[in-house]
Amino acid sequence: MGKVYIVGAGPGDPELITLKALKLIKEADVILYDRLVSPQLLSYAKESAIKIYVGKEPGESHKQQEINKMLVEFAKRGLTVVRLKNGDPMVFGRGAEECLYVAEHGICCEVVPGVSSFLAASAVSGVPLTARGYSSSFAVVTSHEDPAKGFRSVDLSRIAGAVDVVVVLMGASKAHEVLEEIGKIMGYDTHGVIAINVTLPGQTIIRGSLRDLIKMVREKSVERPAVIIVGKSAKLSEKLYSVCR
Template identity: 45%
Template sequence: MSEGTVYLVGSGPGDPELLTVKARRLLDEADVILHDKLPGPDILGEIPDSKREDVGKRAHGEGTSQQYINDRLVELAQEGKNVVRLKGGDSMVFGRGGEEMLYLADHGVDFEVVPAVTSAVAGPEVAGIPVTHRDHASSVTFVTGHEDPTKEESAVDWGALAASGGTIVVLMGVTRLPEYTEALVTAGMDPETPVALVERATWDAQKVATGTLETIVDARDAVGIEPPALTIIGDVAGTRERVADFLQNEPDT
């Protein structure tokens, strides 16, 4: 076993007040913090530069490779350091935390997983959209909009999702929005189904766009929604219109 420990820590959606108590303590105690871009500027700004290593990745293969991150975690732990691997949201929800966990175990490194508020739920919530609601949705499905590019075909069955009758939350899918909204309509989902996009939920730069499967691409472009953002598809997305004026966490525009 290694002398140091790696903590796979989720930072939540980005508001420092939504960090768990344990995450806050581990950030204070860590020797080194390997972080992505997604924890948000307010959280990253509180970490001393001497402890930070930016290993953020971007789409299309830009940024730090996952193999480097895996090896760096093992290297630091074997040096006896306590390491926080800090990710946005929850590290096990489309955050590759599962891959890092297995890699650490395969290399004899002690680790601990620290769960967090996942942005897949928190993002819609702060925009006034419950992912489930008695009158609108009894189920919710979380989907990645950015699959492994080496796959020969998508593992997402948009036809089955169109027939599910529940809420669909797409993470990391802003650029592919035209593709999957068209796929859902083609599979039989009503083109008037409400859709919302939430960019940088809980950050000062939070933006929201709303529309339908038929209009959301134009709404995205009009508002200027860019990654990182969530797509919420289903009747629950229509609740925002009724509550937005009363949301105390709504950013100033």
């Protein structure tokens, strides 16, 4: 019986992968990789490795059962399987779902953490999630919940009133709604950033007050993938990065 590794590939920049993840890529017999995984990482795989693209477009979910089955089928053949996922597998990455499926079939599954896009967005935008005098708490949520639940569990109004910084992943298509909801609680003069294509060549950081950001997204849609960060510590963004220009 083989083994399955659910591996975080990081936010996009191939240099941000962990040493353990890179070691597993080099040793893998099979690699199932996501849409945003850097091709450079795949170049480290051994020549005999089977590489299968299993990326899903936003909103596409029918492939998940196929992915789960492939993980089990390859492992039952005695192969070392790496499921290479963007960011961190356990942060809105369906890593738990895949690992549970594998474990239910009597196969050992190990999760290898990666740098999540929300951590990368904080770093590249210059918005600390915690900072003395500005923020001592933060929350990370998604703007896309599973419709199969039949109810909404992310209450942005309640969350915005409970923490100093709110981070919203996969927020591009609902950017206007997200910013409005947070603004009603934190105030429209509160600063925020929209970080697009974090750590990738096309990276774009949009800074401003919620009032300015809402006006911008009303006039022009936000490119995917995007991370939204709002809170008092966003004021530090310009100061931290002004000297790098």
